[in-house]
Amino acid sequence: MKVKKAVIPAAGLGTRMLPATKTVPKEMLPIVDKPAIEYIVEEAVASGIEDILIITNRGKSALDDYFDYAPEIEGALLRSGKRAEFELVRRSAQMANVFFIRQKETKGLGHAVLQARHFVGDEPFAVLLGDDIMMGEVPVTRQLIDAAERYGAAALGVQRCTSEEISKYSSVEITELEERIYRVTDMNEKPSPKEAFSEFAILGRYVLTPGVFDILENTPPGYGGEIQLTDGIRELCQVSPIVAVDFDARRYDTGNLPGFLEAMVDFALESPQVGAWMRDFLIEKVRGF
Ligand code: G1P
Numbered sequence: 001m002k003v004k005k006a007v008i009p010a011a012g013l014g015t016r017m018l019p020a021t022k023t024v025p026k027e028m029l030p031i032v033d034k035p036a037i038e039y040i041v042e043e044a045v046a047s048g049i050e051d052i053l054i055i056t057n058r059g060k061s062a063l064d065d066y067f068d069y070a071p072e073i074e075g076a077l078l079r080s081g082k083r084a085e086f087e088l089v090r091r092s093a094q095m096a097n098v099f100f101i102r103q104k105e106t107k108g109l110g111h112a113v114l115q116a117r118h119f120v121g122d123e124p125f126a127v128l129l130g131d132d133i134m135m136g137e138v139p140v141t142r143q144l145i146d147a148a149e150r151y152g153a154a155a156l157g158v159q160r161c162t163s164e165e166i167s168k169y170s171s172v173e174i175t176e177l178e179e180r181i182y183r184v185t186d187m188n189e190k191p192s193p194k195e196a197f198s199e200f201a202i203l204g205r206y207v208l209t210p211g212v213f214d215i216l217e218n219t220p221p222g223y224g225g226e227i228q229l230t231d232g233i234r235e236l237c238q239v240s241p242i243v244a245v246d247f248d249a250r251r252y253d254t255g256n257l258p259g260f261l262e263a264m265v266d267f268a269l270e271s272p273q274v275g276a277w278m279r280d281f282l283i284e285k286v287r288g289f
Helices: 036-046 061-066 071-079 083-094 109-114 140-151 211-217 229-239 257-270 275-287
Strands: 005-009 051-056 097-102 125-128 132-135 154-160 170-178 181-189 200-208 242-246 250-253
Touching: 005 036, 005 109, 036 051, 036 061, 036 125, 036 132, 036 140, 051 061, 071 083, 109 211, 109 229, 125 140, 132 200, 132 257, 140 154, 140 200, 140 242, 154 170, 154 181, 154 229, 170 242, 181 229, 200 229, 200 242, 211 229, 229 242, 250 257, 257 275
Parallel strands: 005 051, 005 125, 051 097, 154 242
Antiparallel strands: 125 200, 132 250, 154 200, 170 181, 170 200, 181 242
């Protein structure tokens, strides 16, 4: 199983990050010096993905522009001899083949992924949710692709969470296959702690087989009146194998303010430009408390 295509749903309204997201797509909010979406595309590319479809909606054309050349800025940088800055600006336009499609109605994550049907065709593909930024040694999508290839199965990225947290996510029913890898037999979206199958939640990364599209075409609205990806994958797991990978990485939910700020601080600490300064700044702040 070779996975060369990825789908990034980025059609959310960003209501948890208002008022900033009134005019700026949440995927374009900078984390240190790059927009959030760039971290997601970087993970896909580092995982061996060549073609990426970003699913947007109205008001998100800043994303298309970001993955294009910017002749005015680039020309000005070259003329003033700022080669390094030029390379930085060019990078996003050359990272991968990035395609766009709009989800014309807000009908849920399952409906958003369904918009990728023609792009994906008859191949397995990765899904990376735009809000979930991961930091780990091996890119999380790569960890999933490795498991998917080994088991000839679709794969879901999961991590253990508390029984209170699980109702923000989806839970999976699993049996262990090997350390950190499980067979998936059922799942549900936004379960109450009682309804949860386990403490493992699906967290923003998937490798899916194209059979999911026929299912999603016919998936009725579920939780929140929306067509849920989880409901589609639930049906997929009745007919073809799915594994869950307890991935090794730190996850940041950048779709809400605390997660966004955690990513900002952690990524700043890792940055060659501002890491040392940020560390000293934080130490000074903490001393002041
Ligand atoms: C989505 C998915 C959910 C998943 C979560 C975290 O929910 O529907 O299954 O657990 O992302 O990746 P949302 O955060 O859009 O409510």
